[in-house]
Amino acid sequence: MNTTTLAVLVPLLPFLAAAAALLLGRTFPELARPLAVLPTGLAALLAVVVAVRQGGGDPLDASMELTPTGSVPISLALHLDGFAVLTAVLVGVVALCVQIYSTGYLRDDPRYASYSALVSLFTAAMFLVVYSGDLIVLLVGWEIMGICSYFLVGHYWETPEARAASIKAFLVTKLGDVPFLFGIFMLADQAGTFRINGVLTEAVSGDGLAHPTLIALLLLAGVAGKSAQFPLHTWLPDAMAGPTPVSALIHAATMVAAGVYVVARLLPVFAASTAALVVLAVMAAVTMVGSALAALAQDDIKRVLAYSTVGQLGYMTGALAVGSRDAAIFHLLSHGAFKALLFLCAGVIIHAAGTNSLAAMARMDGLRRRAPDAYWTLAVALLALAAIPPFSGFFSKEAVLGAAEHAVTGDAGAGIPAVAGWIVLVAGLATALLTAAYATRLWLLAGGRPLPSAVGKLAPGPELPGPELPGPAAAEATTQPAAEPTTVPGHPAKTPFAMNAVLWVLFLPTAAFGLTVGKLPDWLGGHSLAPTLTTTVLGTGLALVGVLAMYAAWRQTTAVAAATPLGAVAAHPGAEPALSEEEAIASHTPAYGDIAAAPGTSPAGRPMDPGRILLGPALYRAAGRGFHLDAVYAALFVRPVTAAAGLVRFLDREVVDTYVRAAGTTPRLLGAAVRRLQTGNVQTYLSALLAGSLVLAVAAVLLATTGTSGG
Amino acid sequence: MHLAYPAVLAVLLFCVGLYGVLARRNLILVLMSVELMLAAVNLNLVAFDVWLRDTLHAGQSLALFVIAIAAAEIGIGLAIVLLVYRTRGSSAVDRLRDTAESPPGSASDEDRPAGEEKTAVRGGAAA
């Protein structure tokens, strides 16, 4: 089989698996697991084979036009270049890992069959987006991903959070998809083709596109929606109400990266407009700084990771804003690996802890003993996230910062504005500091309670669980379900083997992917991705500063935290991890207050959360709520729409319905009047009949006589 | 003889029958009035047949047929009248008002089946 056939099989296999699982999953539940894992694994293998065969050489194009569709032809086109095949490998590997992980994570879930089918369908759609050489085909995959995301976020639909989050994710991404569609149409209209190659040729040709800024901004709206960039990022933190493997696959590694990937594919279109690049840069800067601040204040471990995802995607768009798609894709690949790992670790930890609240985890004993695999892989993945040198995140982030530096110095090539470079560089460095800080916070808090000796030295207080309860937290304890400060050591929450194994599989690229930095330019655009000295020193130094500052803050809080018990007990510790997570989601708000923000202070008013010390109370509160962006949306969109809906309801009920009711009442009254005529008396009927015919006869006679007399 | 005489007589006879059909209460009297109307038609048929000197005598033949059919009609009609009388206990035309539209919510809807039952019992007793 040639490479093209293999590449066609890659999206086709998960698609067929999804169809088969949807059809058979209910009847033969034992088939659901093989149908989920095997085709995905095969597709991942084929993606690797395609990547090896393509080998970073010339782009491979194949297309087939199914039917003439009118003015602009739509073709089933494949475009395999280094970007595509590498991204496909990432998608395949992460999807495989997630499917294997899910067999353990949702091992008793009654809806596992449809869940795995949707994941397979999503995988197929993502492959389609990656391999597609035609904008409409790409759009098909793009929308299938959106709907799969909607269904999968709402997997725990028993909880109101998941229902609201799925609808929010769908609506917000659609808000971006509509302009995206128009952008595609404008692009195709001007280029005369939907083929990406044709579009790009047109974009860099002599006259270029007629309205590059407009098109770029329209496309950007869709990208912002899909890739969760400011201001359409608000759906992603809420989408964490979905199962953790879904978060890992869709909301960290692949779908949210699809927006970045599309911009990377269409980069010449964006590069044609300086304004679009500056907008892209500002968007990326706001996104990464804001999300990093928000991540510092989140209590839900998955929301921290979600904001971190938003921030890392900001890095990628920043790299694109300075015209370096190599750096963007590089960061996409490494981020996909370590963020998937982070999420999967979070899933294990949530299961082990029985809660998704960091504040509660920080007070637990033995988390690192009960989930050692998760704990240590989490550490490495967080180091990669914080861009600490030997790990993959360091190289890719330095590639982004290096590209920004090139833009500043003017080495990046014509058409790349230096101001974009400055924006990305400054924001990127600030974010490096913040990222390191929140990564440290996450690790320190999720690691459980520090060793008793350390706590004892800092704050000689009651250590045993017993005396803690009636302590200063008695008021809180009454409102918390089973306010057990520590989890019993014999917690039976065993992590399934499949889940731990997957963690170590993903550990490899997280730790070592950066070493490919020398080979990668052969596959990608050919620019060097090696770290430059200035940015390395600046970025790593800032990251270390962030780590140290957070550590210092944490040391201050441990004493207070230890004195303020806060805990959770999983209702079903022995059940499948998905059930633990669902219960954790459902109980978070009643137990710990708002899902977004941690209880930052003890009842005595002393800060318990290291993030609060660093940010200050006001900023901490604002960041915890995502800078009140949801409230802004509520004021800008929700309230006008609700008011308009109220108006429409009023018009419908009071105005339109009046006509409808009148249309019903009038014939009824007429009918009541006519009904009186129906007396049942045959003689009356007959009289009326004969009188009528008599009148007719007289009329006919009169007409005839006048007619004859007249004629 | 002037044609107008039998023609006018037939017209007047017909209208008298018409009045009877519309005004009489007893079903049998209504049937009699129908007979009057049929007789008026017969008179017309005969008069015009004689006037036209039809070789086939279609008018008179038709008059004969009408007489025969009227006899059959009387037979059937009387059978129906007797049936109505037996089930309803009355042969008054203006009391046979089952097809009347009762106003919605009135009591007549509930009353009627009971009334029917009663008359049926009475009719059965009479028979």
Added chain:
Amino acid sequence: MTRDFLSPTGVEIVFVLVGIVVLGAALLTVSTKQLVHSALWLVVTLGGLAVEYLLLTAEFIAWVQVLIYVGSVVVLLLFGLMLTRAPIGRSPDADSGNRWVALGVAGAAAVTLVWVVVDAFRTQYIPLDEAQGTTAVMGEALFRYWVLPFEALSVLLLAALVGAIVLSRRKSEAEAGDEGTKS
């Protein structure tokens, strides 16, 4: 041989006189309060009409009229009155409430039709010099030209007979069934 010595004008005079009688009897038929009298006045009406047929030289029709109408139909009607327990003597509710409407409709119809008929036929004259409806002529016409309708009519009569029997018997059968179940 009456038409030999009666002049045409004489025939007309007799026709009008008999016609007045017929009309009067018909009016009494539809207006009398005594139901049985109504049937008897009907006899007078139909008998008078038979005379009129004779005057129109349709003697066969006249005899058939006397035989069938006066002989059987009126008897049937009297039977019907008897079976439905029509009151003997004056019954004040012989006319329904529709009476005035009926009077209006009938009067209007009479005016219209008389006007139309007189307007149409006032100049037409029936020559009565040759008998048009003797039994011989009618028999020839019926059984030569009208034999098929005649036979069809006999089937109709049979059907009416059967129908009348079925209508009258349905109730008694149901009652017989009831009695059978009771006993």
